[in-house]
Structures are given as C-alpha cells and as structure tokens.
Amino acid sequence: MRRELGIARCGMACCLCCENITCKGCRKEGFLELSWCKDAQWCENRNCGIEKGLNGCYECKPAECRKGLYAEKLSVRGFAEFARRYGIEELLDCLERNEQAGIVYHREDFTGDYDGFDDLEKLIDFIRTGKR
Template sequence: MKRELGIARCGLACCLCSENVNCAGCNSGECPDKEWCENRKCSSDKNISHCSACTEDCKKGLLEKIKPYGFTRFMKRYGEEGLLDCLEKNEKNGIVYHREGLKGDYDDFDDVEELIEFIKTGKR
C-alpha cells in the first residue's frame, strides 16, 4: 500500500491502485485522467478536497459505482485516515483491491451499508 497517495477525490483508493504505476495520485496534478474526471472537476470547482466533503449526496461520475461511492460514504463517517487504516488492515489480511483488471473484493456488493461494514471488519 502506498499510503502517501491517499484517497482520490471520488473515493477510489489511489494508495492501492495498480492500474497505473506512474500515477502520483488524483491530487498530484499528474493524474492521467484529470482532464475528463467529472468528480475531480466538481470538487475542484467547489474548492473541496474530496467528494466526501460535499454536502450533496450525488452519484455522478465515478460515484455511480459501488466502490467509490461506498468509500466516499465511509469517509463522511470516519474520515480519510479511518478509511486508510481499514484498507491497510484489510490488505494485510488478504483483501484485494484489484483482482482481475479493476475488479476486486470491494466491488462485489450491491448494498452500500454492507460494503461499509466489510471495510470496517474485513468480513462478509
């Protein structure tokens, strides 16, 4: 885990991402997707660091997907450090962020509250 990369504005875990080994994270200004990312643009326009700091409960952009939406909801309750702590603990216990391509253990949920409980406990 590259904890220093933290959590992307949309809630994805830059710290665990294996998609682009050269990416320095969403907030670095060097993100390869920065030009089209709706969540980055929206949060920048609102002058907030993450979608979790927004008062709206929206599902636009990447928040349409369960993992970033659940991570964002988790951060609203427990903060970024709380999420990073849980992700680090879960990774050490064998929970995988990206298994095949971009899918992993956090993607296998339909209910956001079940995902949040999984993040907290590492158990289904």
C-alpha cells in the same frame, strides 16, 4: 500499500493501486503527467469537487451523489462515504489492515473484493470489519 497516495478526490483508493509506480494520484501537483488515470482531466467527480473547493467528494454527500463514477461504482462511493463519516485516516487504516488480511482492491479486470456490493451500508461495514 502506498499510503502517501491516499484517496483520490472521487474516492478511489490510489493507495492500493500499484499499476503505475510513478503515479502521484489525482490530488497531487503534476498528476496529469504522471497519473495512471487517463480520464482525470475529464473526471466529473474530480472536477465537481474542485469547483466546490473541496479536497474530495467525501466532504460533500457521496451517499446521495450519482455523478460520474458514482452512477456505476458503489465501491468508489462507499470509500468516499466512509471517509466522510470516519475520516481519511480511518479509511486508510482499514484499507491497509484489509490488504494485509488478503482483501484485494482490484485485479486485472479492475474488480476486486470491494466490488459486487449492492448495498452501501454493507460495503461500509465490509471496509470497517473486513468481513462479508
């Protein structure tokens, strides 16, 4: 886990993505040149947060939002909602513990153990406990 990358503005767990060792994440200065996320400039969630003056979607109402990634990725919305409720540090602590226990953020096809949930509360409980 690269904890220093933290959580993206949208809620993606940059800290768990090891695709690009030079990636700084979308919240860091110079991210467009070094970011793995090629859509960062056009990311509806990222841009909405910037327009509202937020550090991330977790400072808004992610459970209610269906913009951009939130329309299709419950996992991203779940990370943001978890951070809203419990804080970024608690989210990072849980993700780190879960990774050490063998829970996978994403595989080659970008699905992982946090995907496949159809209920936000069950996903949040899984993040918190590491148990389905």
